[in-house]
Amino acid sequence: MSHSLPKDARFETRAVHAGQGPDPNNGAVMTPVYLTSTYAQEAPAVPRQGYEYSRTTNPTRTALEENLASLEGGAWGLCFASGLASTNALMDRLVPGDHVVCGNDLYGGTYRIFTKVFERYDIGFSFVNTTEPGAIAAAMTPATKYVYIETPSNPLLSLTDIAKAAEAAHAGGALLVVDNTFATPYLQRPLELGADIVLHSLSKYLGGHSDLIGGALIGRDDAVREELAFYQNAVGGCLSPMDAFLVLRGTKTLGVRMDRHCQNAQAVANALSEHDLVDRVIYPGLPDHPQLMIAQAQMAQPGGMVSFELKGGVGAANALASATRVFTLAESLGGVESLVEVPPSMTHASIPPEVRRAAGLADGLVRLSVGVEHQDDLVADLHQALDVARQAAG
């Protein structure tokens, strides 16, 4: 059903068309939501177009998988019921005794599935500061199967040099997995920098409207695809056709949305930097970001996420997050609406306080997902909430 797009079609064009084309039966321009569990066969065990059962494959999901593969510059994509279901599928390839080197400020749920689920199966994890050159190589063992990084990381927006991480992973015979949820392929394409597998929570920017949960793996090597597709079907954590449709609607506008997310985030980061109640603003578009050179080398723009530390600690942070009127107090990120959250109390509460602090996650940390509203309204909202926080801080 794919369009025969020109080979050199650019990102924004592929975002709208890749994997999709008018329906061969009736010309429907939008890929239909194939709400079917099973497919009529020509003869026993002879499927008509490769489709037999929707846990294994579904045409709406196939369209999204092709679309995402095109956007990330991969050979294939596989979609799952959540970002964590994608992580789970990756881990299903490992056996007891295997080892993973990973970043030390990963998404809280990633830390949880590694330590609470897969450590029980005797898979080892080394959490290291992957922003430090040499840290990955030093943590590799002969049993290391994956180097698993997030860049920008969550919530500290620290950056890891993807090309160097790929070298270190490959030198030790491991695959480099990059969680590209925060950057999206519009801003950063890890496969082009040497990564082997890209992971996404589709629930964030790719869906883009905070109306679904989904995940994806995108890669290059067909043998790895076969294994992961086996676990997608055998374990069953596949994306539903309705959610695949919603993500397809989201990716069409990814570039337009990301441009506005980035503009607004830069405006918000600049305004916060000038505020006396703010200790530190973390944004890859500010000149004092610790890995500014990496941002400029591997990201097209600095992204839509901004974190900052408030003077007055968690009391002030909680007061600010409760006082905003345009920013909604909620977990998650990447939707058109602006969100505010306090990671130590919310998304990262599953990480023990001492582990959190050791990774540089201050108690007064606030994380913003800057939406596509008017930037003046966003800055004004933060100013009035900072006034409330100032009173709370005394």
Ligand SMILES: *Cc1c(COP(=O)(O)O)cnc(C)c1O
């Ligand atoms: C949300 C998120 C995940 C997990 O995705 P779900 O869709 O919530 O399961 C993984 N990584 C990052 C960076 C995320 O933000």
